[in-house]
Amino acid sequence: MKISIGILAYNEANCISNTLQSLFEQSIFNEVDTNTAIEVVVVPNGCSDETAAIASSTLENLVKSAANSSVSWSVCEVKEAGKPNAWNHYVHKFSDPSADYLFLMDADIQFLDPTTLHSMVETLEVNPDAWVSVDTLVKDVALKEKKSLIDQLSLSVSRVSGAKSVWICGQLYCTRASVLRRIWMPKGIEVEDGFVWKMVVTDLLTSPEVPERVVRANSASHIFEAYTDIRRLLRHEQWLILANTINTYIYNDLQSSCNKQQDAGSIIKSRNEQDPSWVSKLIQSTVSQKNGWAIPEWLLLRRFKSLLNLSLHKALIFFPIAVTAFLVDLLVCxxxxxxxHRWEEYSSNKTCSSVVKKTLI
Structure with a gap:
């Protein structure tokens, strides 16, 4: 078995070393298993700090101490910033073409369970109908003994996120390599994990949704930093609304062109090559056709829809939180x-979307 782990990094010099050390504490690196070859590929994209150099020196030392002798590593820098662009490079260029499974992960997470990666691979091994496995996300504030009011609010909002079925979080997920290599990220897209989920459950927009293709692994978890500053949280929520709206525009635009002979992956690859700015043009064209309001309805109603997944008792308990979250959503929408409506101005001045990487769950 061959496993490739891609770590997409944008100016992560302060944390990449800790993340790599946490990665190498995973059981798959510490078992003498000659049947499992592992490669770790760090992809710094558009970095202006020492991310690449620190990653290289850290990996060189970690690989020497790994019990599994079939571990290799590389650091592949990409000049152009942007997580979707780095994603395309890793999946289609940098990762081992013979790999059976691909992991995608962020450069600023910490593993909580030492069997996380092993469990995620095993979940796909025993479930032939599953294409992607994910772990359980744990906000860092959940581990605090004394939680502030904002900490408790952050944890409560997690219960009314509106997520459907098992969701893919870009911080960490594992896929069958054959599945991921059919997918191409549109240049200019704002968020890649929701896009991957849509491509997977619809077989690249050629079939109705099959959410069961994404499964959660047991004994698998990682910690990420939750937003506890109100201003950062609001900016992040606005970005999520914007990103999901853009994804919806792309799905709607591609849907009519996709079929068994030509799926979304091949169409996107062709469009990226012919016109790298096609997403921006699509956004401006779609918004101009809207009658003022350009945000999809489901983004406003997602908090209330999530209550349908709870028992009546729990739904009543979380209803006030859902209302509060809805009011916040209304503001950021x-x-x-x-x-x-000012997309041309925004897209020319915005900071690369790689800077914003946390997913509100």
């Missing part, structure tokens, strides 16, 4: 809607 208005802000995102305004940005969409």
């Amino acid at each position: 208005f802000q995102a809607n305004n940005r969409l």
